[in-house]
Amino acid sequence: MNKIITVGREFGSGGRELGRRLAEELGIEYYDKEIISEIAKNTSLSEKYIRSVVEGKPHSLFPITIGNSFAYNTDYHVRQIQEIFKAQTEIISSLADKSDCVIIGRCADYILRERKPCRLFVYADIDSRIRRCRSRQEGESLTDQELKRRILAIDKDRARYYNDFTGQRWGDKSYYDFCINTTDVVIKEIVPYIAKMF
């Protein structure tokens, strides 16, 4: 069975970078945003809409209004979400079938649970996450307070999607094999050490 590493991460923790560098260091595949494009190819839905669902955006619950029928609208949307879940599950399973890989987010830890992936969760304190966002020119127009609110809102959305889909609790250490604190850590420097565990 292929070696699969899944990476859950708090926004601004550097989890995506950690996953990418880990894949490079181990010489294995790395999957992240391309999963959204693959879902779009396999469904009738737009990439933008799929992204808003997969990232747990609350407004994605009611993307359209057809007539005045709330019930119809809800039912229609539930079917769309189910379609996305189904495609997401199939695509992630097929990526895991192909070769050893690192998969970022997208509930891959849960979807692949029977293959016993190594489930990482990456986190950091809020100040460190604000600094990391600033260093990659994210939220440049925001004050620290606004950026903090944005970071926490993104985490809340991620948690909502993950919790609803998996029945587990996003970020709760009992659902992961290793939790890595990246507060005041240079990701590039720690990855070679983490890679040695594999």
Add this chain to the structure above:
Amino acid sequence: MNKIITVGREFGSGGRELGRRLAEELGIEYYDKEIISEIAKNTSLSEKYIRSVVEGKPHSLFPITIGNSFAYNTDYHVRQIQEIFKAQTEIISSLADKSDCVIIGRCADYILRERKPCRLFVYADIDSRIRRCRSRQEGESLTDQELKRRILAIDKDRARYYNDFTGQRWGDKSYYDFCINTTDVVIKEIVPYIAKMF
């Protein structure tokens, strides 16, 4: 500055074994129960009493009754606890001064926080912890349900002592650098990989 690894652990998670094997693998010192003996040597208190305080046993709050003075008793006991805290802090700091080492529990992560130790927390699901206790012949006379209650009570005591002493939350991943899930894991097998991180 010496390399210090502190290990917090849930009861039955194999955290102590992990710490001991990690120290062996790295060829560095390992400190665990001997810290209690050292505190006893440096105070007027018995090892048994110190252990009950350090392990957060609730009954250790009122170990003796002198006359009927509740206030006096409380005050006397608070001073004993302060004496233990002080000795614990001094002993752990002096061990960290001597050489690289692994220290199990005893709030060493907090006491040594200015030296930036690598703070591990080891945990596992309850069934796995029950199995690990059984495998080392602990709680042989207990049913699984009784053993589970005992494990959770020991954790609760550890958490109480840690939280009171440090103002942090025992087991909350934000206070550790790496959290390691030992559910269904053979400690001996994973330690060489973990050691490679250091």
